[in-house]
Amino acid sequence: MSNVQTAAKPTLAYASLALGALAVIAGFLVPLFAWILGAAGLVVGFLAFRQPATAKLGQIGMAVSFVAILVGVYHFTSLIA
Known part of the structure; x- marks a missing residue:
C-alpha cells in the first residue's frame, strides 16, 4: 500500500461522523x-x-447518521401536525 492509500482510510470514517453530526x-x-x-x-x-x-x-458514523434521519423525520412530522 502506498502512503496515499493508508492516509485515506480514516478519512472516510471521520467524514461519516462529520456528516452525521451535521x-x-x-x-x-x-x-x-x-x-x-x-x-x-x-x-x-x-x-x-x-x-x-x-x-x-x-459503525459509529452510520449510527449517528441513522439517528439524524430519525431526528429529521420527527421534526418533519411535528411541523406537519
Missing part, C-alpha cells in the same frame, strides 16, 4: 437536509465499515 444539527432546522446528509453519512460509513482499520468508526 445532519443531526440540520434535523432541527431543515428536515430535508437531515435526510440527505444522513443518507450520505450512511453510505460513507458503510464504505468505511468495509475496511478493517476503520470498521468501528464507520
Whole structure:
C-alpha cells in the first residue's frame, strides 16, 4: 500500500461522523437536509465499515447518521401536525 492509500482510510470514517453530526444539527432546522446528509453519512460509513482499520468508526458514523434521519423525520412530522 502506498502512503496515499493508508492516509485515506480514516478519512472516510471521520467524514461519516462529520456528516452525521451535521445532519443531526440540520434535523432541527431543515428536515430535508437531515435526510440527505444522513443518507450520505450512511453510505460513507458503510464504505468505511468495509475496511478493517476503520470498521468501528464507520459503525459509529452510520449510527449517528441513522439517528439524524430519525431526528429529521420527527421534526418533519411535528411541523406537519
